[in-house]
Amino acid sequence: MAGPNRIFLRALLALMLAGCTTSRPVLPPEEPPMHSVEEFRDQRFADIADPWEGFNRSMYKFNFYVDKYLFLPVVRGYEYVTPVFVQDRLSNFFGNIREVRNLTNSMFQLKGMESLTTLGRFVTNSTIGLGGLFDPATPLGLPQRVQDFGKTLGYWGVESGPYLVLPIFGPSSVRDAGGMAMDSGMRYGIYYGIDPFGNTDHEFEIASGITTLESIDLRHQENFRYFDSGYPFEYYMVRFFYHEKRDIESKGHPKE
Amino acid sequence: MAYVRLLFLVYLMLWPVWCQAEEDSYGYPIPGSYDATILGTPAKLIPELPKKIPIRQLVLDIIPDRQKPEIFFYDEGLRCTAAFQKQKAPLVFLIAGAGSSSAAPKLLTLLKSLYQAGYHVITLPSPSHPNFIISASQSCIPGDLNEDAADLYRAMEAAWNEIKPDIKVSDFYLGGYSLGGTQAAFVAKLDEGRKIFNFRKVLMINPSVNLYDSVMRIEELLKKIPGGPKKEGQFFNRMLARFSEFYRYGNFIAINDDFIYAVYKERLFSEEETGGLIGLTFRINLAGMIFTSDVLTNSGYVVPKNKVLENTDPVYDYFLVSTHLSFFDYFNEYFYPYFKKKRPGLSKQALIGSLDLKSIEDYLRSSTKFGVMTNRNDFILTKSDLDYLSELFRERFKLYPRGGHLGNLEYKENLAYMVDFFNGKEVPKDGRP
Numbered sequence: 001m002a003g004p005n006r007i008f009l010r011a012l013l014a015l016m017l018a019g020c021t022t023s024r025p026v027l028p029p030e031e032p033p034m035h036s037v038e039e040f041r042d043q044r045f046a047d048i049a050d051p052w053e054g055f056n057r058s059m060y061k062f063n064f065y066v067d068k069y070l071f072l073p074v075v076r077g078y079e080y081v082t083p084v085f086v087q088d089r090l091s092n093f094f095g096n097i098r099e100v101r102n103l104t105n106s107m108f109q110l111k112g113m114e115s116l117t118t119l120g121r122f123v124t125n126s127t128i129g130l131g132g133l134f135d136p137a138t139p140l141g142l143p144q145r146v147q148d149f150g151k152t153l154g155y156w157g158v159e160s161g162p163y164l165v166l167p168i169f170g171p172s173s174v175r176d177a178g179g180m181a182m183d184s185g186m187r188y189g190i191y192y193g194i195d196p197f198g199n200t201d202h203e204f205e206i207a208s209g210i211t212t213l214e215s216i217d218l219r220h221q222e223n224f225r226y227f228d229s230g231y232p233f234e235y236y237m238v239r240f241f242y243h244e245k246r247d248i249e250s251k252g253h254p255k256e
Numbered sequence: 257m258a259y260v261r262l263l264f265l266v267y268l269m270l271w272p273v274w275c276q277a278e279e280d281s282y283g284y285p286i287p288g289s290y291d292a293t294i295l296g297t298p299a300k301l302i303p304e305l306p307k308k309i310p311i312r313q314l315v316l317d318i319i320p321d322r323q324k325p326e327i328f329f330y331d332e333g334l335r336c337t338a339a340f341q342k343q344k345a346p347l348v349f350l351i352a353g354a355g356s357s358s359a360a361p362k363l364l365t366l367l368k369s370l371y372q373a374g375y376h377v378i379t380l381p382s383p384s385h386p387n388f389i390i391s392a393s394q395s396c397i398p399g400d401l402n403e404d405a406a407d408l409y410r411a412m413e414a415a416w417n418e419i420k421p422d423i424k425v426s427d428f429y430l431g432g433y434s435l436g437g438t439q440a441a442f443v444a445k446l447d448e449g450r451k452i453f454n455f456r457k458v459l460m461i462n463p464s465v466n467l468y469d470s471v472m473r474i475e476e477l478l479k480k481i482p483g484g485p486k487k488e489g490q491f492f493n494r495m496l497a498r499f500s501e502f503y504r505y506g507n508f509i510a511i512n513d514d515f516i517y518a519v520y521k522e523r524l525f526s527e528e529e530t531g532g533l534i535g536l537t538f539r540i541n542l543a544g545m546i547f548t549s550d551v552l553t554n555s556g557y558v559v560p561k562n563k564v565l566e567n568t569d570p571v572y573d574y575f576l577v578s579t580h581l582s583f584f585d586y587f588n589e590y591f592y593p594y595f596k597k598k599r600p601g602l603s604k605q606a607l608i609g610s611l612d613l614k615s616i617e618d619y620l621r622s623s624t625k626f627g628v629m630t631n632r633n634d635f636i637l638t639k640s641d642l643d644y645l646s647e648l649f650r651e652r653f654k655l656y657p658r659g660g661h662l663g664n665l666e667y668k669e670n671l672a673y674m675v676d677f678f679n680g681k682e683v684p685k686d687g688r689p
Contacts, residue, residue: 027562027564028562029562030560030561030562030563031556031560031561031562032556032560033550033556033557033558033559033560033561033577034556034557034558034589035557035558035577035580035581035585036558036573036577037573037576037577040486040576040577040580041486042486042487042488042489042490042580043487043489043490043492043493044489044576045488045489045492045493046492047572053570054568054570057567057568057569057570058568061329061567061568064330084307084308143509145509145510146510226330227330229357230331230335230357230381230385230386230387231386231544232327232328232386232544232547232548232551232571233543233544233547233571233572233574233575236572236575244496244500245511247500248499248500248503248504248511249503249510249511251500251504
């Protein structure tokens with residue numbers, strides 16, 4: 001993984017420095033437009049706290065290039081060589097592993113019924129579903145309840161904090177980025193506790209192969225493409241939808 | 257334009273069936289015009305379409321010498337979406353509705369449906385979509401049906417030249433919905449002179465008769481909210497608060513189909529508010545068009561004249577300004593002055609009159625290649641518009657009892673009618689395909 005990482009860093013640096021080196025052609029002076037924001041007496045809308053907008057927009061652009069030159073070609077290759085049936089089994093398999101995250105976090109939120117549902121799902125799909133390759137739990141009335149540590153923090157009243165576009169991972173917030181780190185920490189804790197490939201000679205290769213495959217599967221399942229809408233205010237729409245969805249879904253039930 | 261839907265329009269693709277059909281034989285279930293427009297077609301009533309289709313994206317360099325501002329760095333050419341048969345087949349061009357890209361979900365459903373029926377298909381973005389303004393519009397000022405038709409025709413020629421070596425085509429067909437439906441008529445007229453495609457059949461789905469009047473009717477929807485369009489921000493925030501409150505007090509798993517179904521069933525938003533949300537969505541779309549056009553023409557309308565914008569510059573204030581401008585503002589302060597300069601002596605009335613199917617009425621009446629599908633409760637048309645279309649296209653005018661504006665586009669009967677129309681099957685006026 002050292003190679004791609006270095007490329008990311010270089011591209012990242014190049015992008016961040018690009019702003020300093022551009023020289024603009026000499027243009028006639030700016031003239032005020034016919035309509036400006038001062039003339040409207042209305043509330044701002046779809047506006048989310050974003051003090052690092054400059055950085056975030058650079059990351060947004062950076063992610064566009066990472067997608068374009070790395071992820072999307074890889075995903076296209078994957079989709080080309082892998083039968084749809086196999087793709088779906090892999091998606092189910094990795095989804096089943098993530099039930100552990102869903103379970104721990106619904107427990108952190110003291111949601112009894114939900115925890116039982118998720119546990120039931122995990123057990124059903126791991127056994128009858130052949131190690132998570134199939135999902136017999138959903139038709140049996142055990143729907144998936146996606147949880148993560150960012151939502152757990154939100155549930156206990158932690159505000160999302162400023163909007164943050166992470167390199168590679170995309171739209172997030174200070175709270176959710178921390179939550180993601182916590183979830184990965186727990187995951188690797190569990191992984192090292194179980195140590196499933198410890199008795200093979202190629203533990204590192206197997207583990208990194210699986211991680212790579214999971215990243216490919218995640219990008220394969222994600223339809224979002226940076227700048228794909230062509231809408232000049234796409235950045236704000238994505239920011240708004242991300243924030244609202246997280247905010248609405250993570251808030252505690254007021255009666256609980 | 258996936259992002260330009262409001263929060264609760266986002267998760268509608270897999271809609272459960274819940275409505276009772278009215279007492280007629282037409283099976284599309286949602287009676288309300290605004291509800292149908294927002295909710296679209298329940299997933300179970302969309303026919304099964306092939307899952308794996310060889311979809312290809314065409315990126316066309318139509319105006320090679322255009323200087324693209326850095327803020328639009330990602331725009332590499334006009335993006336059309338295509339699906340081709342292996343064998344010789346007729347080719348259908350489809351034009352998207354106002355503000356939509358060539359990969360808008362509704363347009364892709366039409367593409368898949370026609371592909372399934374054995375056609376080659378190429379979809380084009382609407383001339384009001386930013387990608388088209390940047391990469392395919394000569395004037396960069398969208399809205400004139402004649403100029404837009406010329407731009408569309410040039411784009412179709414470019415697409416055809418690009419794919420000519422790869423596919424075998426027997427005939428050409430043309431279709432479009434909403435604004436794209438009206439534009440299809442003007443493109444067909446242009447083709448009568450240019451004769452590159454000789455379109456055999458042209459289908460207009462939920463078109464407007466007069467573009468200006470139709471847009472005004474959408475703008476009307478926003479006038480009914482408290483404080484009117486100038487307070488759309490307040491309206492948006494109030495609707496959002498109600499939406500999220502509703503979620504918190506209900507026992508919902510996620511913002512998914514069940515939740516949206518509950519929003520609809522519990523009548524969380526009144527009729528007027530639902531209309532207001534449609535009007536606001538239109539404004540958010542229009543804002544993208546106004547801003548893009550202004551940046552390209554350096555007109556100083558919402559962006560300071562001579563200002564150079566980088567892609568990483570904040571542009572939220574321009575978003576706020578552009579969404580607060582109505583189509584009326586755009587027409588009077590930006591669109592009309594441009595055409596007046598080009599054609600001195602042009603009156604506003606004459607310009608509005610040119611944005612009308614009536615301006616090419618003689619041609620439309622003389623040709624039998626046209627078909628129209630629309631709905632009795634499509635709010636962009638008046639009763640007299642419907643009478644006019646019926647009189648003009650007679651047995652080739654298909655009127656559905658409901659569906660709002662484009663709500664029933666993906667409904668199985670509608671798709672079957674569309675395919676039958678291109679197949680050339682005779683369809684009785686009140687009968688079903």
